[in-house]
Amino acid sequence: MVLDACAAPGGKTVQLADLMRNTGVIIALDFKRRRLTALANHLERCHVKNTIVYHLDARHASKLKVRFDRILLDVPCSGNFVTDEEWFSKRTMNDVERNARLQRAILAEAVKTLKEDGEIVYATCSLEPEEDELNIDWAVKNLGLRVERINCYGEKALTEVFGRRLDDSVENCRRIWPGRTQGFFVCKLKKCGVQDASGKIRKQV
Amino acid sequence: MQVVKFVNKFRARIFLNEDLMVKKENRYFLLNKKHKKLKGLITKDFFYAGLYLGKVRNKRFFPSFNLLKMIAEKRSNKVIVDKKTEWLFICGRDVFKRGIIKVVGSGRKGDYTLVLNTHRECLGFGRILHDLNKMEDKDAVAVKNVLDIGDFLRREKGQP
Numbered sequence: 001m002v003l004d005a006c007a008a009p010g011g012k013t014v015q016l017a018d019l020m021r022n023t024g025v026i027i028a029l030d031f032k033r034r035r036l037t038a039l040a041n042h043l044e045r046c047h048v049k050n051t052i053v054y055h056l057d058a059r060h061a062s063k064l065k066v067r068f069d070r071i072l073l074d075v076p077c078s079g080n081f082v083t084d085e086e087w088f089s090k091r092t093m094n095d096v097e098r099n100a101r102l103q104r105a106i107l108a109e110a111v112k113t114l115k116e117d118g119e120i121v122y123a124t125c126s127l128e129p130e131e132d133e134l135n136i137d138w139a140v141k142n143l144g145l146r147v148e149r150i151n152c153y154g155e156k157a158l159t160e161v162f163g164r165r166l167d168d169s170v171e172n173c174r175r176i177w178p179g180r181t182q183g184f185f186v187c188k189l190k191k192c193g194v195q196d197a198s199g200k201i202r203k204q205v
Numbered sequence: 206m207q208v209v210k211f212v213n214k215f216r217a218r219i220f221l222n223e224d225l226m227v228k229k230e231n232r233y234f235l236l237n238k239k240h241k242k243l244k245g246l247i248t249k250d251f252f253y254a255g256l257y258l259g260k261v262r263n264k265r266f267f268p269s270f271n272l273l274k275m276i277a278e279k280r281s282n283k284v285i286v287d288k289k290t291e292w293l294f295i296c297g298r299d300v301f302k303r304g305i306i307k308v309v310g311s312g313r314k315g316d317y318t319l320v321l322n323t324h325r326e327c328l329g330f331g332r333i334l335h336d337l338n339k340m341e342d343k344d345a346v347a348v349k350n351v352l353d354i355g356d357f358l359r360r361e362k363g364q365p
């Protein structure tokens with residue numbers, strides 16, 4: 001069972017289905033109904049048959065009452081200047097902060113729906129530390145997650161941001177500077193704690 | 206059942222497990238067995254599930270390209286067309302007799318036929334305008350385009 005929590009227009013949903021050889025189940029969510037049509041067209045065009053799509057806010061994913069083996073969080077983000085010439089004039093720090101907050105809320109909800117031995121892939125196309133390293137540092141410290149090493153090109157992520165020292169494991173994330181691609185941030189997260197009934201995380205030793 | 210009726214137009218036989226078929230408003234979907242096990246999930250308000258088969262609008266059935274592919278994989282009416290005709294067809298044009306390389310199944314006037322390229326990929330379907338086996342004028346339209354895969358581009362045109 002795989003959750004693609006921010007799925008539209010579906011490029012990665014199709015890739016997941018391909019990796020799964022169109023078997024198993026993918027649950028794909030998106031918050032914007034208009035974008036679901038593009039997702040549906042993509043699924044039809046690529047003959048995907050293992051996916052169920054819901055018009056649902058990823059912050060309410062636990063309503064589905066399903067526990068997932070894998071979760072992809074290709075979260076909404078501020079993007080970067082490579083794909084948008086006017087990026088600098090269109091964005092303010094408030095936008096970045098708002099996105100970072102939304103991303104943390106999506107991450108926290110995803111952890112609730114993840115099986116104990118499950119894995120989350122978190123990705124953005126933003127280069128802002130608030131949406132990348134700082135969020136992952138927060139997740140490590142608050143959601144009982146650890147950052148796994150991944151075999152992916154890109155550079156080690158930052159472990160010191162704005163004078164703050166982050167958890168060492170954050171360097172396992174990959175920061176892909178614009179060049180070969182438009183610029184990305186990606187990491188793989190696993191649970192290393194157990195959630196008690198109140199939602200608090202107890203670290204496993 | 207609209208889906209089955211549509212399949213019959215191509216003189217094809219495909220097995221569609223009705224237990225695995227779900228209808229959401231005017232759209233039909235075919236689930237896999239794993240989906241079916243997640244019963245609760247499917248009854249929730251999904252937007253898309255499993256393999257999309259097609260939709261009904263104004264009492265007419267509009268097939269998905271998944272369904273056309275399923276029909277094309279079975280014995281059914283089909284014409285195989287050359288490269289130039291393939292390109293014109295996916296741009297919405299009709300099929301001229303000259304462009305048809307092979308006719309499989311019925312080539313009778315009035316019947317429906319799938320249109321395939323030389324790789325046996327289904328490009329869409331159309332209605333036969335003249336008996337294909339008797340038709341002599343190579344420059345006349347033989348199959349009228351009803352639906353082609355260029356529709357994927359056209360249907361999103363104008364949408365942001």
Ligand SMILES: C[S@@+](CC[C@H](N)C(=O)[O-])C[C@H]1O[C@@H](n2cnc3c(N)ncnc32)[C@H](O)[C@@H]1O
Pocket residue numbers: 005006007008009010011012013029030031032035056057058059074075076077
């Ligand atoms: C970076 S895009 C995803 C791209 C997609 N994964 C792909 O590969 O095609 C982020 C998506 O998140 C959706 N989104 C924004 N807020 C959301 C929320 N609260 N819950 C679910 N989806 C959301 C947006 O509508 C957008 O489609």
